[in-house]
Amino acid sequence: MSHRYASARVFAVVAAAGLTAASAAALDPQQFVAGWPIEAPAGAQVFDVPLTVEVYTDAPSIERVAVLDANGEPLSFFRRAAPPPAAVEQRVMLEASPLYVTGGPGGSTVGVTTSGRGTSVTVTPGAASEPTVLAFVLDARAVTTAPIALELDWRALPQPFLLDVRVEQSTNLTDWRSVGGASVAALAIGGAEVRHARVPVRAGAGGYYRVSAGRAVDDWYLLRAALVSAAAAPTPPLNVRVTPLAASSVPAEADRDALYFDAGATLPVSAVGLAFPNDTGWVRADVAASQSLEGPWTPLAYGELFYSLTFEGREFANEGVTVRRQEARYWRVVPAAPLRGQRLDLTLEFPQEYLRVGANGGAPYLLVAGTLAEEAGPDPTFASVWSELPSAPDAVPQAQLGARRELGGAAALNAPRVFPWRTAALWTVLIGGVLVVGTMAVRLAREMHSKPS
Secondary structure, three states, X not given: OOHHHHHHHHHHHHHHHHHHHHOOOOOOHHHEEEEEEEEOOOOOOEEEEEOOHHHHHHOOOHHHEEEEOOOOOEOOEEEEEOOOOOOOOEEEEEEEEEEEEOOOXXXXXXXXXXXXXXXXXXXXXXXXXXXXXXXXXEEOOOOOOOOOEEEEEEOOXXXXXXXXXXXXXXXXXXXXXXXXXXXXXXXXXXXXXXXXXXXXXXXXXXXXXXXXXXXXXXXXXXXEEEEEEOOOOOOOOEEEEXXXXXXXXXOOOOOOOOEEEEEEEEEEEEEEEEEOHHHOEEEEEEEEEEOOXXXXXXXXXXXXXXXXXXXXXXXXXXXXXXXXXXXXXXXXXXXXXXXXXXXOEEEEEEOOEEEEEEOOOOOOEEEEEEEOOOOOOOOHHHHHHHHOOOOOXXXXXXXXXXXXXXXXXXXXXXXXXXXXXXXXXXXXXXXXHHHHHHHHHHHHHHHHHHOOO
16 A cells, blocks of 8 residues: 555544534543643644543543544544554474483503413493583574573472583584573462573574583483564563552441452553562462452452562563453452461553544543533444555554643532423423413312302
8 A cells, every 4th residue: 555545544533533523512621531742743634642640540441531623612532542563482392302411431440460371451441421411402403583581491300409401502513602690590479380490592593502501410311492582572560569459448338358449540451460478478369359348349360379489599480360451440369378467569551542632623622531421432433434444554654641630620520510401391280280280270179169959
């Protein structure tokens, strides 16, 4: 698709969005809790506005958000997540071949025999020592992409261990150069084995890799390794750390064994974790989420192992538990065993999301959040038309949000007391009708009594 044709289609989408927005009445910014000025790229027909924790805090849902032009008229928009990379990581599994070293003769025996015919010397060599594994070799000649890491898979051992490994690369199995190193470990936590097996490397494509241990661990044997390459770097997630609510802030009927958390905003959470005091501790726990402390609660994880600890001078921690996309403000963690006074904080990860806005009005633009106005919210027609584009247009420019401005404040979420004129008029008509009927009935009764019998 040519640049001119793509621009024409974007203009058509924005025009269609403008027709939808034109039917909406202008909104008073005072109808919203807060607003942020938008620094939009000059001349952009469509632009993306990043959503921040502040915006989520002031708007419990996307339905309570709007983008206003200079005249207060709402612009069409829809919410979108940051596009994922085409391929974040690719793995190629390689089998490991041990590289042995064999010791020479040891403990040779010298025998001397003397007879009348002369002296005879006999040397009997000792038995050769058992071969030992010096390192492990991976054949990566068929791999055409440069790796960023090796993920090692070793034979299970009955005891926990920590091992420093070194990774080298060669094209001819003779000349080796160091390309990475790290500590790998197998830890026993809460009755489960936890492995840390990733070794970052900076290496070229192809060739051979040699993995060697910095010190001996009895019976450690590398079986295979995944060669990890990245086609694109993922967008790092946003995160917040939340402290538990005090017991006085929790409903009386709440679970006394649970910890409750208020994130302060309805966040689109993708992963959940626990943070321990001094970064040391572990616990198995259930995790649930809700829009209210009273529930209902949506279970997200059962008996999940969370840990953070130091082993032989190295620090280890589990990755966050993936919960897909969960829009919730309140969180509940129920430990499987008493915490014995140990404090836990909640960590929430969520992706960067944007509002894709059709610039069909005059600048300056204002993002506003928190309202009872029905005219707020995304435009599903704009989203549908955009998704029907046969080919993706040029990269959409990104706008920036300015500092938060207090607009209507908390009063914007208070429903105005409007006198019910329509209801009052209806009751007036009904009461008037009853009075007319009553008057006619009284008059008719009097006339009947006044007539002679």
